Amino acid sequence: MIKKTKSILATGHISANESINLVEKAIKLEVKKIIITHPIYQKIDMTINNQIYLANKGCLIEICYSMYAIDKIPITKIVYQIKKVCPKNIILSSDVGQKFSPSSTEALLIFSKLLIKEGVTLEMLNQMLVINTNKLVNR
Numbered sequence: 001m002i003k004k005t006k007s008i009l010a011t012g013h014i015s016a017n018e019s020i021n022l023v024e025k026a027i028k029l030e031v032k033k034i035i036i037t038h039p040i041y042q043k044i045d046m047t048i049n050n051q052i053y054l055a056n057k058g059c060l061i062e063i064c065y066s067m068y069a070i071d072k073i074p075i076t077k078i079v080y081q082i083k084k085v086c087p088k089n090i091i092l093s094s095d096v097g098q099k100f101s102p103s104s105t106e107a108l109l110i111f112s113k114l115l116i117k118e119g120v121t122l123e124m125l126n127q128m129l130v131i132n133t134n135k136l137v138n139r
Contacts, residue, residue: 002026008033008136010062016046023054033136034059038067038095040081048084055089060132064095065111079118087127091136 002009009031011019036059039046051061067073094107
């Protein structure tokens with residue numbers, strides 16, 4: 001159904017190994033749009049090498065503001081992930097919606113400012129926020 005409708009497959013909160021297995025099966029079924037859902041979430045804790053492996057298979061790696069704001073993953077770890085996996089393989093999202101969280105727009109603005117303070121360039125942000133998401137929707 002995903003292939004037929006050209007929908008996007010997102011891995012959700014499954015383990016790193018389950019994500020790899022799912023992606024490999026999806027690729028065999030010719031699914032073209034795959035997002036690895038916030039792989040640095042503590043319960044998933046996917047290695048950088050596995051993220052790169054999946055990115056090399058055509059997946060986009062999702063990095064969320066909520067991983068920093070709610071789950072307390074250090075912004076330095078997030079920036080390390082961005083630099084190692086490469087902005088061309090990443091999409092940024094807010095993953096907010098909780099009553100206590102800022103709006104999606106506000107969350108992404110806060111997230112962008114934090115990333116810039118840690119050395120992420122405007123070009124990198126544009127790649128992750130605009131270019132990659134457009135490619136995903138228009139593939």
